[in-house]
Amino acid sequence: MKRSLFLALLILVLISVTRFQVDWLAERPIAVKLGYTPAAEVQRLLAGEHRLALSEMSVIRVLFYFGSLVDKWRNQIMLPPEYFNMYKTVETAVKLDPYNMDAYYFAQSAFTWEVGRAREVNALLDYGMKYRTDDWYLPYFAGFNAAFFLQDYKQAAQYMERAAQLSGNPLFAKLASRYFYESGRTQLGIAYLQGMVEQERDPQQKRAYKLRLDALVVTRTIEDALSEWRQDHDKDPQNIAELYSAGLLAQIPEDPYGGEFFIDEEGKVRTTSKFALARPVENTQQQTLDEIPEAKE
Template sequence: MKRRTLALLLAAAAFATAKVAIGRRLDAQRVLAPYDIAYVPRTSAVRWASLGHPTLAANLYWLRAVQYMGEPRAGARGWDKLFPVLDLVTDLDPHHGYAYQVGANILAGAGRVDESNRLLEKGTTNVPERYILPYHRGVNAFLYEGDYAAAASWFERAAKASGAPLHTREAVMAMYVKADQADAAIRFLTHMIEASEDPESRKALEAQLQQARLEQVALRLDAAVQAFRERFVRLPFAIEEVRFAGLIDAVPPDPYGGSWILDEEGRTHSSVHDRRVMKPLTPSERRDSLQRLRSTLKGAMPR
């Protein structure tokens, strides 16, 4: 009997130890695993299950989207579920302007520009009084697609919205000037940061602003590299060679803290942040862009 009791006690202790170990392991997994959304249902299914309260369902899924966007390790996890869940939220509550705005900011900052555009276009249709949605769509067209005519059209739409600030009209005017692409992008993004209403949106916009600052420096270095190529009929081995040739006064610092490297086409990249989204316009591209822009605006802006 004593042996049996001892065996039971030992088994219970072993079970308790195993339970604690498993619990700690599960807790550790919960700590280590970034927050994710396992499944995004169809709008029709959620609308049916909401029993006539789709806005309440939209708010519940919006809370899940906020958790998803606010996850500190989101970059490692990825953003595959963000557009589907925001599309669901805005199907259930088409006037949820904040969901369009914040979601589009984060999607664009994560490089998912097509999804950002889809969300902004949906929001512009459903919440036409929210000027920031077509304004951000114009920034996407300008910054990521180099489509100045489209950007001007979206900025014009933003400027016509009720309560739109003066700088939206200035943005349309800026599309007439194709030089200093990155300078204009910095101005636009700075305005958007000032108008942002939440930390997550501001963080995403600041990431885009950092990219624009990289482009500002890199585009000017690109132009100097091309001048070197025309003079010496070859690409330089490094940016320092461009400086030695007298085409730049000094090598500017990399906004990301790295050093400048050249690719096979002669484009300048950061050694710690390789992404580039802008290319300098050729004279023919500049003329074509101006022509498309004027055709789009149809003389709506003052000469």
């Protein structure tokens, strides 16, 4: 009887401690949650034959972390993403397993739109293309980045030609020709994102793509209204409200990222949010991002 009571007491203590531990683990700083990523060479040595599993686990860890942030951003809780750590982890993952498509896919979705590191992502994609020689996704992503983010239309066309060859889909070659015209940039982004939303399985990533797509669709609506305005006027409107007052917009469009749309001095539709959810912590973020080195083999 005494023993049973003692055991019951011990179990109660264990439950209390576990409860405390669960709370403590959930509240750990982000840097601790993501952890320190040792150099890929060291990990290759230690992981040995399990390096493929380690590579995939690293990407899933970062994906979970990023997914939790996207959820918080949607609830207007602005937390600065640990992009440097995320990028290093993904870079290490591709060195552990250069065929790891999840790593390339995540880099493409996380480091281009939000962070504007398309050049580094394309370096990773170039590295992946040496291994995944039959995969049209990598040149397709690189082509999109080159055109949409880097405005390097010549390079974009080369990537898209390669994607067209590998996939046997002539659409890519047509897209490539479109890249020579910046005027089609928003529509290009919409076409790309519609494809990504359709094929994305991860609900967090799908929501992130959908949000971006909604933003570009709104931008496109304003651009169309602006084109109509220019047919009847010699100079651009002062603001978006003028387009609404002229009956060219059904309502004053809202930026899904919480910013406000405006027309810049070059006559392009912009938003104060720059389509980034983590904008309020821009300074912290920039400081961290500058530490990201150029991706290399």
